[in-house]
Amino acid sequence: VPELPEVETVRDGLSRFVLNRPIIAVQARHPRAIRRQLAGAEDFAAALRGTSFAAARRRGKYLWLPLDADRSGARSLVAHLGMSGQLLVQPRDTQDEKHLHVRIEFADGGPELRFVDQRTFGGLMIDELVASGDGPDAVPAQVSHIARDPLDPLFDDDRFVRRTRLRHTEVKRALLDQTLISGIGNIYADESLWRARLNGARITDSLTRPVLRSLLAAVREVLTESLRQGGTSFDSLYVNVNGQGGYFERDLAVYGREGRPCPRCGRAIVRTSFMNRSSFHCPRCQRPPRLVDSVLPQ
């Protein structure tokens, strides 16, 4: 599942292989992949033909490629990989992938950009850049509600701690809320909570500022180490633009490791159902909240 380290790895690949190359043809083969393009497939293709990508940017799990300023500097190709989306840079003679949804060809005849997505939760669209509201940089309108991510130099730690403590919800929910802190999905939420020795069911307004700061530090450690390894390819659906997986799965402490020993204390990792998805934690290192602190009715 592509989260911040995976999306950043893709962004880096795009920045090296698809910038400043005039686009000559665009093929949208699956309408669902561009469902957010309200004006339709032809409008999508027309916006890209003849221009080029000027840069590759990211916030949280969204990435976007601003179009060449000479023609349409206010617009970008916005991408979200969803559960299983891949942006691949492939030689033109490479056989079409089974779930190839969008193809972008360049005038130089070099490798083309392909959007491949098995579960179709991802998508592409052309969108206008707008002021971000929390800083000097512009972001696509589709991305404007997304908080800065913890690897963004302008991420405001104090604001995150303050806003989190104003909420009354489980801390894992808060980590997954992209309007509070972006880029974290189920895998890195569990890994970060384990590093911070916090149970994900702890309630945000009962956590102290130092505890939340240490959680934020754990989040940054996990994301940074995973990024160094090219991300996590837990279910092999995540690959970089060259089709290669990352290696962080080897370093996962709890995610997907039910029954195996906690790397810190040796106790068996426990799997629970949480928010209708799987969560993994160490029952010794991450003690559940006292009942009085539970989110359940008082």
Added chain:
DNA sequence: CATACCGCCTGTTAGC
């Protein structure tokens, strides 16, 4: 406003 939950998707695996 804050918070919780549903539905969208398909390939893989578990269970009968």
Added chain:
DNA sequence: TGCTAACAGGCGGTAT
């Protein structure tokens, strides 16, 4: 063996 059901889960929309 063959079928069904569960599972994976990010996110926008909607309900409370």
